[in-house]
Amino acid sequence: MPGLTVATATVPGTAADTATEGTQMSESVVDTVSHQTGETLLDVQDLKTYYEDGGLLGGDPVKAVDGVSFEISRGETFGLVGESGCGKTTLGRTLIQLETATSGTVSFDGTDITELSGGDLKEWRRNAQMVFQDPESSLNDRMTVGEIIREPLDVHEQGTARERREKVRTLLDQVGLMPEHYYRYPHQFSGGQRQRIGIARALALEPEFVVLDEPVSALDVSVQAQILNLLEELQEEFGLTYLFIAHDLSVVRHICDRVGVMYLGNLMEVGPTEQLFQRPENPYTRALLSAIPEPDPTVQVDRITLPGSPPSPRDPPEGCPFATRCPVRIRPEDIDASDAVWDRIREFRDVIRERSRAEQSIGERLKERLGFDTALADSEEIVDEEFSDVDLPRDVREHVEQAATYLSDGDPDAARAYLREVFGGQCDTETPQYYDVDDGRMSFCHRHAQEHVSPGDELRRRGYDTHDG
Numbered sequence: 001m002p003g004l005t006v007a008t009a010t011v012p013g014t015a016a017d018t019a020t021e022g023t024q025m026s027e028s029v030v031d032t033v034s035h036q037t038g039e040t041l042l043d044v045q046d047l048k049t050y051y052e053d054g055g056l057l058g059g060d061p062v063k064a065v066d067g068v069s070f071e072i073s074r075g076e077t078f079g080l081v082g083e084s085g086c087g088k089t090t091l092g093r094t095l096i097q098l099e100t101a102t103s104g105t106v107s108f109d110g111t112d113i114t115e116l117s118g119g120d121l122k123e124w125r126r127n128a129q130m131v132f133q134d135p136e137s138s139l140n141d142r143m144t145v146g147e148i149i150r151e152p153l154d155v156h157e158q159g160t161a162r163e164r165r166e167k168v169r170t171l172l173d174q175v176g177l178m179p180e181h182y183y184r185y186p187h188q189f190s191g192g193q194r195q196r197i198g199i200a201r202a203l204a205l206e207p208e209f210v211v212l213d214e215p216v217s218a219l220d221v222s223v224q225a226q227i228l229n230l231l232e233e234l235q236e237e238f239g240l241t242y243l244f245i246a247h248d249l250s251v252v253r254h255i256c257d258r259v260g261v262m263y264l265g266n267l268m269e270v271g272p273t274e275q276l277f278q279r280p281e282n283p284y285t286r287a288l289l290s291a292i293p294e295p296d297p298t299v300q301v302d303r304i305t306l307p308g309s310p311p312s313p314r315d316p317p318e319g320c321p322f323a324t325r326c327p328v329r330i331r332p333e334d335i336d337a338s339d340a341v342w343d344r345i346r347e348f349r350d351v352i353r354e355r356s357r358a359e360q361s362i363g364e365r366l367k368e369r370l371g372f373d374t375a376l377a378d379s380e381e382i383v384d385e386e387f388s389d390v391d392l393p394r395d396v397r398e399h400v401e402q403a404a405t406y407l408s409d410g411d412p413d414a415a416r417a418y419l420r421e422v423f424g425g426q427c428d429t430e431t432p433q434y435y436d437v438d439d440g441r442m443s444f445c446h447r448h449a450q451e452h453v454s455p456g457d458e459l460r461r462r463g464y465d466t467h468d469g
């Protein structure tokens with residue numbers, strides 16, 4: 001696993017000393033040896049976590065995690081990346097039973113922990129802990145550092161009071177803090193030091209598995225390297241297994257052995273970190289990684305800008321979760337239209353789809369989007385405004401006019417269903433399967449089937465500069 005050298009850390013006692021905490025991460029990155037054993041510690045199968053959010057009218061549940069399967073080896077660091085709201089934190093919390101799974105299994109060393117309750121669950125919880133993103137708010141400012149770290153030991157009645165205090169002092173040392181910090185309060189520490197306190201508390205019960213939820217994203221870059229170094233040292237020393245949740249792709253690339261790319265509650269691609277970063281296969285992974293500046297100036301990869309925003313997890317698309325934004329969505333063969341026309345059709349379908357999110361009527365949203373200032377637009381106006389600058393083939397025009405008529409009649413659901421029927425392809429109707437695209441790498445996309453043009457080739461055909469593969 002790539003890792004970080006430990007910068008010389010002075011561990012002062014006040015926030016004013018933050019500036020002494022370390023060097024830039026980029027200066028301290030070196031390769032270290034992987035600690036994985038290859039033995040599966042965590043086996044997740046078709047896991048779903050849905051929320052009923054208690055809205056006034058009830059309605060559909062929020063599908064935060066919508067059927068993910070993967071394994072984590074003992075001693076491995078498995079990364080989870082994706083846009084905010086993709087479900088990665090909910091997935092992490094479900095793996096350690098801070099959230100209740102709706103269905104599916106999480107086997108931890110062979111035991112399905114979603115079935116545990118009461119004393120069994122409490123006992124198992126010692127095995128799995130979490131380090132939170134924000135060290136400013138995750139520590140109780142009314143407790144001393146010693147009390148904060150000792151609390152899990154007290155709750156689980158570990159040893160005598162004296163042994164617990166000794167254990168806390170050992171933990172302080174292991175995370176690079178000083179014995180005298182025992183009696184200080186969190187507000188007397190810098191962000192990096194507070195995260196060290198959070199890590200010490202997470203390790204107090206000697207867990208095997210730790211969920212690190214954006215553990216360095218609230219810290220200065222100079223401090224991030226130190227915390228990442230510490231996490232790697234502790235992993236080596238105690239044989240820990242990590243789930244590392246992050247939106248910072250460069251941090252993930254440095255610290256993770258394997259990565260899962262999440263979108264709308266689904267894993268779009270899973271595989272060894274370097275292969276996935278160098279040769280992404282899934283269209284969503286390609287788009288996500290195209291946003292990272294390319295370190296090699298001879299490699300030209302233009303950013304793939306995705307249209308629109310992710311759909312609501314309360315109303316995810318049927319078929320592929322990425323279908324509403326995918327730049328290489330498979331089109332139906334019986335419609336012959338230009339790329340520009342297909343872009344307009346997608347926009348038109350988006351507007352109608354967003355109806356379920358908006359409190360305002362579809363007429364209001366259309367007026368806002370298309371700039372109308374009159375009452376509900378009639379179907380002719382709608383078609384003119386959305387499609388005025390593209391040359392519509394006759395059959396496409398007939399279809400959009402029919403949908404616009406449904407809209408004008410106040411029936412956006414019928415318009416949506418109609419457009420889906422006439423313009424939807426395989427991506428809109430069939431859930432993809434996982435394809436083995438490389439040694440140990442899986443991608444969730446119809447385009448890996450033999451009868452289709454691959455995602456990379458299709459992206460290039462549509463004018464994108466994308467990664468090889």
Ligand code: SF4
Binds near residue numbers: 329445
């Ligand atoms: S299945 Fe279709 S929509 Fe989904 S990523 Fe592949 S090409 Fe895009």
